[in-house]
Amino acid sequence: MTTTEKPMTLKSLTHKNDNLSGGHRMCSGCGAPTIVRQVLLACDEPVVIANATGCLEVSTCLFPYTAWKVPWMHSAFENAAATASGIETMYRSLRKQGKLKKEMKFIAFGGDGGTYDIGFQALSGAMERGHQLLYICYDNGAYMNTGIQRSSATPFGADTTTQPVGSAVQGKTQRRKDLTRIMAAHNVAYAAQASPHNWKDLMTKVKKALATNGPAYMGVVAPCNRGWRTQTNDSIVLSRLAVDTCYWPLYEVEAGKWTINYDPKERKKPIVEWLKPQGRFKHLFAPGNEGMLEKFQKLVDDDWESLHKMASAFGAK
Amino acid sequence: MKGNEALAEAAIQAGCSFYAGYPITPQNEIPEYLSRKLPAAGGTFIQAESEVAAINMVYGASACGARAMTSSSSPGISLKQEGISFLAGAELPAVIVNMQRGGPGLGNISASQADYFQAVKGGGHGDYRMIVYAPYNVQELWDLTLLAFDKADEYRTPVMVLGDGILGQMMEPFEPTPYVRPLLPEKTWALGGCVNRQPNVVRSLYMADGELERRNGLLQEKYRTMKARDVLYQTYDVGDAELIVVSFGIAARIAIAAVRKLREEGWKIGHFRPVTLFPFPERQLRELAGPDRRFMTVELNAGQMVEDVRLAVNGRSDVLFYGRPGGAIMTPEELYERLKDELKG
Numbered sequence: 001m002t003t004t005e006k007p008m009t010l011k012s013l014t015h016k017n018d019n020l021s022g023g024h025r026m027c028s029g030c031g032a033p034t035i036v037r038q039v040l041l042a043c044d045e046p047v048v049i050a051n052a053t054g055c056l057e058v059s060t061c062l063f064p065y066t067a068w069k070v071p072w073m074h075s076a077f078e079n080a081a082a083t084a085s086g087i088e089t090m091y092r093s094l095r096k097q098g099k100l101k102k103e104m105k106f107i108a109f110g111g112d113g114g115t116y117d118i119g120f121q122a123l124s125g126a127m128e129r130g131h132q133l134l135y136i137c138y139d140n141g142a143y144m145n146t147g148i149q150r151s152s153a154t155p156f157g158a159d160t161t162t163q164p165v166g167s168a169v170q171g172k173t174q175r176r177k178d179l180t181r182i183m184a185a186h187n188v189a190y191a192a193q194a195s196p197h198n199w200k201d202l203m204t205k206v207k208k209a210l211a212t213n214g215p216a217y218m219g220v221v222a223p224c225n226r227g228w229r230t231q232t233n234d235s236i237v238l239s240r241l242a243v244d245t246c247y248w249p250l251y252e253v254e255a256g257k258w259t260i261n262y263d264p265k266e267r268k269k270p271i272v273e274w275l276k277p278q279g280r281f282k283h284l285f286a287p288g289n290e291g292m293l294e295k296f297q298k299l300v301d302d303d304w305e306s307l308h309k310m311a312s313a314f315g316a317k
Numbered sequence: 318m319k320g321n322e323a324l325a326e327a328a329i330q331a332g333c334s335f336y337a338g339y340p341i342t343p344q345n346e347i348p349e350y351l352s353r354k355l356p357a358a359g360g361t362f363i364q365a366e367s368e369v370a371a372i373n374m375v376y377g378a379s380a381c382g383a384r385a386m387t388s389s390s391s392p393g394i395s396l397k398q399e400g401i402s403f404l405a406g407a408e409l410p411a412v413i414v415n416m417q418r419g420g421p422g423l424g425n426i427s428a429s430q431a432d433y434f435q436a437v438k439g440g441g442h443g444d445y446r447m448i449v450y451a452p453y454n455v456q457e458l459w460d461l462t463l464l465a466f467d468k469a470d471e472y473r474t475p476v477m478v479l480g481d482g483i484l485g486q487m488m489e490p491f492e493p494t495p496y497v498r499p500l501l502p503e504k505t506w507a508l509g510g511c512v513n514r515q516p517n518v519v520r521s522l523y524m525a526d527g528e529l530e531r532r533n534g535l536l537q538e539k540y541r542t543m544k545a546r547d548v549l550y551q552t553y554d555v556g557d558a559e560l561i562v563v564s565f566g567i568a569a570r571i572a573i574a575a576v577r578k579l580r581e582e583g584w585k586i587g588h589f590r591p592v593t594l595f596p597f598p599e600r601q602l603r604e605l606a607g608p609d610r611r612f613m614t615v616e617l618n619a620g621q622m623v624e625d626v627r628l629a630v631n632g633r634s635d636v637l638f639y640g641r642p643g644g645a646i647m648t649p650e651e652l653y654e655r656l657k658d659e660l661k662g
Contacts, residue, residue: 053423078367117366146340146341149340149345149348149349152366161345161349162340163352164349168357
């Protein structure tokens with residue numbers, strides 16, 4: 001950190017400016033604006049945002065209005081990381097020329113469609129080139145903006161409009177892509193997973209990511225009541241359950257050092273507790289689909305075990 | 318049934334066995350419908366990771382002999398342009414659906430006709446053309462989709478169905494006429510295994526001296542044949558008309574309503590609707606042109622087809638334009654007033 005930090009408390013945060021104003025058009029109960037607020041509250045330096053096409057972009061910037069109180073730029077679906085790369089490079093150039101004195105930070109936001117799928121190439125390029133930027137994916141596990149089509153972040157078994165439940169197929173047949181690990185494999189300065197239910201963890205990670213020397217990536221689980229078929233007041237409960245079931249472990253990879261930030265240990269909940277409240281998994285509880293539930297649990301257990309192995313092999317000694 | 322769903326079902330009826338797409342509004346009903354129905358009909362549905370991937374999946378499937386289709390809306394169609402050029406260059410049949418929305422850039426998700434230039438002048442690189450069908454109701458979304466697959470195979474060329482957000486989203490009655498497969502040549506060029514024969518080669522790369530120019534000559538020959546044989550259009554009351562309104566797609570729905578009202582009031586006005594935007598009905602428009610007659614194109618853009626109408630009449634008539642760009646739409650009443658002013662002189 002460049003400044004001496006006071007401990008982060010909820011009380012101290014109430015004195016900070018909220019840089020995403022109310023009145024935006026995100027659905028009630030959407031996880032994304034909660035995540036964005038936490039991220040922006042964690043920024044101490046001036047910050048510039050690049051935003052991929054998606055729910056967050058269309059719903060926070062209905063011309064001529066904007067909910068953003070910080071500089072914000074959108075260009076297209078596939079290129080938030082490229083746009084942020086361009087902005088960050090120009091910033092470095094202006095600094096070098098002595099035309100800009102201020103220290104600034106650069107964050108790109110994308111949904112899972114714009115990050116895991118169509119924006120993957122731009123993201124990989126930006127991470128490899130080593131721009132001083134933080135890419136944050138708010139991951140709701142489908143193309144929610146266009147009507148709940150599957151993405152490569154969609155969990156196994158989920159019902160979507162392009163991999164629907166029918167007589168032959170019971171939702172998504174593939175497992176989700178593990179993007180945080182793929183980002184870690186780029187040997188970025190910082191890669192982490194976070195969840196909006198644990199604001200302190202999420203905001204600490206944003207601070208670390210912005211303070212690190214090099215590119216950073218964060219995947220944040222973002223409940224979507226439209227796509228997940230859940231109640232609008234369940235977002236935080238569901239993001240907590242995603243972590244407690246180890247579907248979405250909180251961990252970070254700092255310069256190759258793997259740390260599990262929260263280990264529920266014997267309190268680890270069975271995956272059905274996360275699946276059950278979600279309408280998109282309703283069919284998994286129908287007779288005959290027990291095997292799918294078992295498979296889902298096994299996928300989670302295997303990933304969790306593998307993460308532990310990484311943390312013990314490459315963790316703090 | 319929505320227009321998008323009618324089009325998707327028509328594709329299945331026409332024997333489309335491969336579809337690859339990517340989500341974008343206002344055409345999502347097409348991939349959603351096909352994800353449910355195409356596998357049941359024995360076909361393959363793939364949601365790609367991007368529009369670029371989807372068009373190249375179509376390239377691969379078509380090279381293997383499948384009747385292949387992709388669909389998108391304006392920004393997504395921009396991303397597909399390289400693949401479309403490759404399809405044209407390699408002479409591979411494919412159907413590409415563009416349910417246009419407002420542009421440029423992200424624009425909006427309202428209906429638009431601003432991709433006319435991109436569709437008919439060849440949005441990708443190189444000297445190529447596509448047959449471009451412009452349906453104006455759900456019936457034509459059905460009929461022209463059936464036809465698009467046949468023409469794609471007949472000419473070994475990408476064919477575009479150019480709709481818009483309203484057509485895709487609207488519901489209206491239509492007759493799902495059964496598909497009758499015409500006699501088409503066998504796809505002997507397709508890559509389907511080469512046991513007991515010479516391997517086939519599908520390519521658009523021609524490096525030897527003069528080879529590419531010869532290849533382009535063959536393509537141009539094909540486009541001349543399309544111009545001679547495949548022009549489709551419809552006219553209303555053009556016989557004695559002093560003013561002929563020219564419009565396609567959803568703009569024609571609006572324009573025809575205004576023209577009919579004026580005709581009922583006794584004004585000498587008619588309507589000309591190109592159904593194929595390439596090949597464009599240039600000869601038919603030229604034959605209608607004369608010093609006592611004016612034309613006015615009505616488009617949901619800033620003036621694109623008007624250029625082709627001007628080229629067609631080649632100075633023999635004045636050609637006016639009325640349009641609403643950027644996903645805005647005109648009302649029949651608004652157009653009625655505009656046309657009446659013109660008729661009064």
